[in-house]
Amino acid sequence: MRGAAGLILGAFIVALASACGGGGDGDAKLVFNSPSHTSVANASPTPTSTPIPPPELILSATTVYQAGAVLVSVVGEVTGGNVQFLGRTFPLAQGSQSLYTFVPVDAEDAPGDHPLRVDFVLSNGSQGHVDETISVISAQWTVDAIDVPESQTGLLDPRVGADELELLNSVYAKVTPQKLWTGPWAVPTAGALTTRFGEQRSYNGSEPSGHHGGTDIGAAEGTPVYATNTGRVVLARELRLRGNMVVVDHGGGLFSGYAHMSAFSVAEGQFVQQGDLIGYVGNTGLSTGAHLHWEMSAGGVLVDGMRFTDGTNGF
Ligand SMILES: [Zn+2]
Structure with missing residues (x-):
């Protein structure tokens, strides 16, 4: 289950930390926060919280030109969340099979590597986030x-x-x-x-x-x-x-x-x-x-x- 970072249908998929553990490959850094108690993704289940498979983060690209856009999708038992990139915040919208949003790069945004953060809420109320990096390439303007x-x-x-x-x-x-x-x-x-x-x-x-x-x-x-x-x-x-x-x-x-x-x-x-x-x-x-x-x-x-x-x- 872990280690699915790779090319699937042309999209970059980062499998988030899962309860069955595995190697720590990939760049995604996942943190779960529970409002009721300190826990991590593979913490023991409690009577009040049902274990939920971790969501998958899917990026249409990890390299994008100035004035381009990345489609960010989160697949799993996720009820909401948002994406932060280059100082802007975008709510996740309900798609047919995932929560998603378009993340733009302004023509004036600086080229280079920039952090992208996805905060999400799972259907059992627990929250988490995942960090990725997007490389912005400079476009040549006439x-x-x-x-x-x-x-x-x-x-x-x-x-x-x-x-x-x-x-x-x-x-x-x-x-x-x-x-x-x-x-x-x-x-x-x-x-x-x-x-x-x-x-x-x-x-x-x-x-x-x-x-x-x-x-x-x-x-x-x-x-x-x-x-x-x-x-x-x-x-x-x-x-x-x-x-x-x-x-x-x-x-x-x-x-x-x-x-x-x-x-x-x-x-x-x-x-x-x-x-x-x-x-x-x-x-x-x-x-x-x-x-x-x-x-x-x-x-x-x-x-x-x-x-x-x-x-x-x-x-
Ligand atoms: Zn015009």
Whole structure:
């Protein structure tokens, strides 16, 4: 039972300490705390606590790029818990066969090894935690040099669109516990990739700053836009900067957003399957040509959508 740290279905699985003991291989350090008495995983059963097999921690990857994400799953008789990584905390959501959450890496998070801690509660009320290490790899950001006439530099004011950001942040902060997504992720429209996630901008020769918070796909106005995965439409309205925008909630704190569309064909509250038509490529809002701005938010952090579709996130 012990020693299952290895590759199973492309995921890294760490078998937590079990009652039948065994070697202390693997990096996971497991600690059990009981509210009623000091105990460890292989302590003798007491009349009031039923022994429970220890849960398994499954990570979709232990190496992840900046602006990537890791799918963290805990399988077993677990009723709740949370994951801490890079100073952020994410509640475990109820999936079909496990508790899980998406753990994002911000574009600005430092490369290197970082501790990941999972706290969990078992169905008999006892608590435990497990520590792992995730390696963050630096991503290479391109820089777009833009010359802006003096008369238009007011548009660079970060307060422009602050209301819109606040609205989106409030949408992205709501975690639907159930897993709504299923299967692989799809690029939402056909066209050329014109601006990658994370691209920085240098205005009038200034130091490159900011990171493009999505993936831009150039396509003719009216080109269909499809849901990247299954979920519920939580926003479908016209915004000042992003124009006609749809946001789909995939559960577990993961969302996809589709901006600058000429029109949308879904309503808030509607359930969509992967590949369902949600709107059309357009040039609405602050946009200088027909394109889809596609963004993904995990745990309130904007991450690179292409890492979902190219498999580098491991799920
Ligand atoms: Zn964009």
